[in-house]
Amino acid sequence: MEDNSLMIMNLIIHAGDAKSSAMEAIYAAKKKDFDLANEKIKEANAKINQAHNTQTNLLTEEANGNHTELSLLMIHAQDHLMTALTFLDMAKELIDVYSAMETLKAERGTDGE
Template sequence: MDENENLQTIMGLIMNGGNAKGAAFEAIQAAKTGDFVTAEAKLKEADKALSEAHNSQTDLLSDEANGKHTEISLLMVHGQDHIMNAITFRDLAGEIVALYKQLAAK
């Protein structure tokens, strides 16, 4: 993977991580107002962004397994950190949306 491809992959991780976290936050906000249709749509949007990020990670791992080593930079670490935080935030958002649904049903 050349330097330009590496940078594009890293920026994709950062962008998709940010998009996923943002959509998950919007899901919580929608659930807070009782708009569970929007909340579920936003959770699916977050899942789509995380799936795209996961595909980029898989490409990096496949390259590494095939002997094509990727330079580990601070930017790469930052991108991976974005993804891990987005995954955690998405998981928690799903739980919070479910909790708001339970509260609304009572």
């Protein structure tokens, strides 16, 4: 069994990376770089999958009777994961909004500024 503290730290790292990539996707969409925004969303999805896999491993260990001590670090890791998941969902929505705004501007023949 992998050391649980290492798995918990991996959860924090991957979730944090996912959130950062999601934020970069929003910044790219705001600058009308939708290709970069979509690439950053792909990166965020890959990182969130790594975080989720780590969480699943911890849950599997728990189900097998290898209980993880409830610590502030574990709570922090779960908080990071939930925040990253929410942030990723919101980033996808914001990219859609920025994209729709650009489509409307193009249809109207204005740059909106």
